[in-house]
Amino acid sequence: xxxxxxxxxxxxxxxxxxxxxxxxxxxxxxxxxxxxxxxxxxxxxxxxxxxxxxxxxxxxxxxxxxxxxxxxxxxxxxxxxxxxxxxxxxxxxxxxxxxxxxxxxxxxxxxxxxxxxxxxxxxxxxxxxxxxxxxxxxxxxxxxxxxxxxxxxxxxxxxxxxxxxxxxxxxxxxxxxxxxxxxxxxxxxxxxxxxxxxxxxxxxxxxxxxxxxxxxxxxxxxxxxxxxxxxxxxxxxxxxxxxxxxxxxxxxxxxxxxxxxxxxxxxxxxxxxxxxxxxxxxxxxxxxxxxxxxxxxxxxxxxxxxxxxxxxxxxxxxxxxxxxxxxxxxxxxxxxxxxxxxxxxxxxxxxxxxxxxxxxxxxxxxxxxxxxxxxxxxxxxxxxxxxxxxxxxxxxxxxxxxxxxxxxxxxxxxxxxxxxxxxxxxxxxxxxxxx
Amino acid sequence: xxxxxxxxxxxxxxxxxxxxxxxxxxxxxxxxxxxxxxxxxxxxxxxxxxxxxxxxxxxxxxxxxxxxxxxxxxxxxxxxxxxxxxxxxxxxxxxxxxxxxxxxxxxxxxxxxxxxx
Ligand SMILES: Cc1cc2nc3c(=O)[nH]c(=O)nc-3n(C[C@H](O)[C@H](O)[C@H](O)COP(=O)(O)OP(=O)(O)OC[C@H]3O[C@@H](n4cnc5c(N)ncnc54)[C@H](O)[C@@H]3O)c2cc1C
Ligand SMILES: [Zn+2]
Numbered sequence: 001x002x003x004x005x006x007x008x009x010x011x012x013x014x015x016x017x018x019x020x021x022x023x024x025x026x027x028x029x030x031x032x033x034x035x036x037x038x039x040x041x042x043x044x045x046x047x048x049x050x051x052x053x054x055x056x057x058x059x060x061x062x063x064x065x066x067x068x069x070x071x072x073x074x075x076x077x078x079x080x081x082x083x084x085x086x087x088x089x090x091x092x093x094x095x096x097x098x099x100x101x102x103x104x105x106x107x108x109x110x111x112x113x114x115x116x117x118x119x120x121x122x123x124x125x126x127x128x129x130x131x132x133x134x135x136x137x138x139x140x141x142x143x144x145x146x147x148x149x150x151x152x153x154x155x156x157x158x159x160x161x162x163x164x165x166x167x168x169x170x171x172x173x174x175x176x177x178x179x180x181x182x183x184x185x186x187x188x189x190x191x192x193x194x195x196x197x198x199x200x201x202x203x204x205x206x207x208x209x210x211x212x213x214x215x216x217x218x219x220x221x222x223x224x225x226x227x228x229x230x231x232x233x234x235x236x237x238x239x240x241x242x243x244x245x246x247x248x249x250x251x252x253x254x255x256x257x258x259x260x261x262x263x264x265x266x267x268x269x270x271x272x273x274x275x276x277x278x279x280x281x282x283x284x285x286x287x288x289x290x291x292x293x294x295x296x297x298x299x300x301x302x303x304x305x306x307x308x309x310x311x312x313x314x315x316x317x318x319x320x321x322x323x324x325x326x327x328x329x330x331x332x333x334x335x336x337x338x339x340x341x342x343x344x345x346x347x348x349x350x351x352x353x354x355x356x357x358x359x360x361x362x363x364x365x366x367x368x369x370x371x372x373x374x375x376x377x378x379x380x381x382x383x384x385x386x387x388x389x390x391x392x393x394x395x396x397x398x399x400x401x402x403x404x405x406x407x408x409x410x411x412x413x414x415x416x417x418x419x420x421x422x423x424x425x426x427x428x429x430x431x432x433x434x435x
Numbered sequence: 436x437x438x439x440x441x442x443x444x445x446x447x448x449x450x451x452x453x454x455x456x457x458x459x460x461x462x463x464x465x466x467x468x469x470x471x472x473x474x475x476x477x478x479x480x481x482x483x484x485x486x487x488x489x490x491x492x493x494x495x496x497x498x499x500x501x502x503x504x505x506x507x508x509x510x511x512x513x514x515x516x517x518x519x520x521x522x523x524x525x526x527x528x529x530x531x532x533x534x535x536x537x538x539x540x541x542x543x544x545x546x547x548x549x550x551x552x
Contacts, residue, residue, distance in 0.1 A: 259485070261483035261484075262483075262484075262485050265484075270476070270480040270536070271480070271483075272475075272479035272480050272481070273483060274481055274483050275483055275485075275508075319453075319454040320437075320449075320454040320490070320506075321483060321488060321490070321508050322508050322511065323485045323508050323509050324508075324509070324510070324511055328436040328437075328449060328450075329436050330436065330449075330450045363479050419475045419478075419479045419480075420471040420472045420474075420475035421471070422471070
């Protein structure tokens with residue numbers, strides 16, 4: 001097992017430390033004998049205690065990872081993670097699971113690559129198969145301008161020590177035989193670049209793996225319990241109001257994605273975030289035909305094939321604010337038109353499901369990991385259309401911020417005061433449309 | 436998907452329209468007089484409520500005119516449409532207008548005073 005680089009020390013502390021059964025080939029065989037009816041529960045469903053050292057609002061991947069790293073790296077275990085729905089039911093369970101670290105700016109490269117390194121050891125660390133698959137992420141260019149811009153981006157990415165290679169249309173055709181590289185297309189494939197260490201993971205497994213490992217160390221995960229307000233005394237947070245009553249806390253950390261603005265409003269301050277539905281679709285399962293992730297910013301299309309054989313397709317976000325968790329039909333319609341032009345074999349695919357998630361976008365398409373105007377209250381949000389890939393890294397640096405009440409080197413560019421200070425991290429090129 | 440009742444063309448599909456963001460945001464006249472925090476509030480902090488939201492739309496693929504709209508972002512119900520330069524007339528619209536922190540912001544005061552904050 002490779003210890004992830006930069007994981008903030010304590011790399012000897014791995015895996016389940018409480019009394020949980022480990023998953024292994026032996027436990028699988030043993031449980032087969034009893035028809036898989038005696039598996040231990042992966043986590044408890046406790047009633048909230050009156051007080052905790054840390055309350056985390058939002059049991060998505062980022063919130064659960066934060067709890068896990070607080071417990072495993074900082075020894076803070078008296079934690080509750082509270083969610084208004086079920087764990088992983090927000091954007092974590094709705095995303096198209098693309099993972100990559102090929103961002104333009106040094107600040108972004110640092111946090112996404114930190115995350116990538118944690119992904120590379122995550123299944124072993126959590127004793128849970130996250131199905132992390134480094135199958136490669138290939139981004140297409142459809143115009144001369146895009147091709148040149150991409151070449152520049154690749155050079156910047158490589159200067160940060162992150163793998164990226166420019167490809168010409170013939171090389172792309174070799175990797176993706178089903179793609180149409182006819183130069184007469186409306187949006188022809190003029191080139192692209194690939195991050196071979198990029199790929200996908202199973203979204204639910206990431207939430208479940210962190211939840212199980214955090215629960216094992218004593219973290220209470222409280223589902224179906226919306227936070228409705230904050231207990232604030234003289235500018236210091238003292239706890240949260242919830243549907244199950246008040247819960248006191250030494251520190252409160254909010255990781256609520258699309259609802260960041262709503263929750264910040266409860267605490268009496270503003271965030272530079274707009275919330276909009278972003279959509280995705282899956283097709284019926286078919287035989288394996290695509291073994292890399294394809295992204296195209298110009299035609300707003302990205303696709304990968306799941307291990308079950310479904311084509312997983314992502315579309316764009318609605319232009320207008322909204323919390324409806326389903327977007328406009330025109331958005332997937334436009335994306336599918338582009339997908340069928342690039343992959344004529346998709347023309348007879350049936351789509352099985354489509355859905356939306358509410359994404360929290362920042363003006364510079366970069367996240368906020370920050371202290372707030374209220375003492376001991378922290379926010380982690382603004383990941384917008386592309387935060388799944390950051391789940392381990394985000395949780396890791398956020399735990400550090402909460403434990404030390406100060407951002408570490410990776411997190412410090414992402415504080416809230418960058419908006420008044422003017423130090424924006426403009427990642428629209430890398431993060432704006434797709435993921 | 437919305438069916439938007441353009442004041443000039445009647446009900447049309449939202450695909451024909453362009454969303455123009457929060458309505459009633461006044462540009463400060465003397466931005467140099469504002470603190471960095473006040474200017475950042477003006478520039479970056481948009482209303483993002485789960486509920487009634489005052490916003491601008493333009494019928495960009497139709498008559499190309501702009502208008503204001505009150506929409507519930509939790510249900511997509513369109514509650515009011517009214518001309519540019521006017522204030523909302525419904526109760527929900529007036530409440531959304533009055534409760535917006537911008538009304539008390541240095542940037543808006545600066546814009547209305549025609550000079551310093
Ligand atoms: C369609 C789609 C495709 C995407 N594709 C990709 C991709 O390919 N790659 C990528 O990297 N990213 C992608 N993303 C973005 C990614 O999903 C998110 O950035 C990431 O999952 C956010 O994780 P989270 O844990 O912060 O949020 P979430 O998983 O949304 O968790 C937030 C939780 O907060 C809870 N909550 C909210 N309000 C309250 C309250 N008042 N009280 C208690 N709990 C509350 C919610 O119920 C929710 O469970 C995509 C998103 C969508 C919608
Ligand atoms: Zn019109």
